[in-house]
Amino acid sequence: MAKIIDGKKIAGEIRAELAERVAELKEKHNIVPKLSVILVGDDPASAVYVRNKEKACAEVGILTDTHKFSSNIEEKEVLTLVESLNRQKDVYGILVQLPLPKEIDPKKILEAISPEKDVDGLHVVNMGKLLRGEGALFLPCTPSGVIHLLLSTGVKLLGKEAVVVGRSNIVGKPLALMLLEHHMTVTLCHSRTADLASVCRRADVLVAAVGKPCLIKGDWVKEGAVVIDVGVNRIDGKLVGDVDFESAKERASFITPVPGGVGPMTIAMLMKNTVLAAKRAVS
Numbered sequence: 418m419a420k421i422i423d424g425k426k427i428a429g430e431i432r433a434e435l436a437e438r439v440a441e442l443k444e445k446h447n448i449v450p451k452l453s454v455i456l457v458g459d460d461p462a463s464a465v466y467v468r469n470k471e472k473a474c475a476e477v478g479i480l481t482d483t484h485k486f487s488s489n490i491e492e493k494e495v496l497t498l499v500e501s502l503n504r505q506k507d508v509y510g511i512l513v514q515l516p517l518p519k520e521i522d523p524k525k526i527l528e529a530i531s532p533e534k535d536v537d538g539l540h541v542v543n544m545g546k547l548l549r550g551e552g553a554l555f556l557p558c559t560p561s562g563v564i565h566l567l568l569s570t571g572v573k574l575l576g577k578e579a580v581v582v583g584r585s586n587i588v589g590k591p592l593a594l595m596l597l598e599h600h601m602t603v604t605l606c607h608s609r610t611a612d613l614a615s616v617c618r619r620a621d622v623l624v625a626a627v628g629k630p631c632l633i634k635g636d637w638v639k640e641g642a643v644v645i646d647v648g649v650n651r652i653d654g655k656l657v658g659d660v661d662f663e664s665a666k667e668r669a670s671f672i673t674p675v676p677g678g679v680g681p682m683t684i685a686m687l688m689k690n691t692v693l694a695a696k697r698a699v700s
Contacts, residue, residue, distance in 0.1 A: 419669035422566050428681035432477050439478040450695035451480040452510040453502050458488035463514045473684045488518045499529040510536035510691040536690035555690045560592035562682025570671045574599040582606045583626035625659035635664025644672040647679050
């Protein structure tokens with residue numbers, strides 16, 4: 418029976434540490450970290466995510482400024498706002514809540530953000546530095562949260578095999594690179610992977626980030642593997658992950674729940690990046 422990796426508890430510990438850093442920045446440098454959020458459209462999930470981020474930031478003393486727009490806003494207006502926020506010295510982080518309406522090119526918006534304020538870690542400069550192992554200014558929040566959860570187990574990663582199911586630019590691809598930095602052998606899977614179940618059974622660390630509810634069955638999990646479930650899917654009003662939790666926990670050594678696993682860590686890493694941006698501005 419697997420031990421549950423309590424992402425909510427670990428995220429709470431990180432928030433407590435960040436609150437101390439925020440207080441120190443204010444006391445020693447008269448600086449309060451500020452995060453500007455851009456929310457376009459009326460997607461209910463995005464609105465919930467933004468409210469959760471605002472609440473978490475307030476708990477540690479980070480200021481937030483949310484700019485909300487209707488879905489019919491023109492792309493150039495969003496770009497103008499991003500350019501304005503880049504110039505504002507009291508804004509240390511800029512977050513564009515995804516997804517954006519189909520009329521707006523997310524790549525163009527994300528690349529307009531200054532790399533020094535890219536606290537989501539998705540700018541081409543930061544992603545490129547991650548790829549080349551040159552030390553990105555900021556690491557993408559969800560993959561960074563996954564790494565924290567893995568390290569919390571105490572399981573040695575060096576030389577072990579990791580399988581990541583899902584190849585998105587936000588989670589799968591950057592996470593694969595970060596696992597490589599920990600000297601793991603990494604397989605990145607997707608919808609066209611032949612015999613996905615067999616590939617998953619090789620994994621010492623199995624990460625599901627594909628957005629398909631309960632795709633990963635218990636018998637896909639290697640005995641003693643660490644299972645990280647990034648998926649968030651709503652079925653009949655209930656949140657479930659990409660992993661069939663009940664069957665997988667019988668074989669895994671550690672497993673994250675949904676909710677209460679990766680989700681709180683993503684927000685914690687966003688706050689960590691925002692505080693880091695403010696500290697860099699001081700230096």
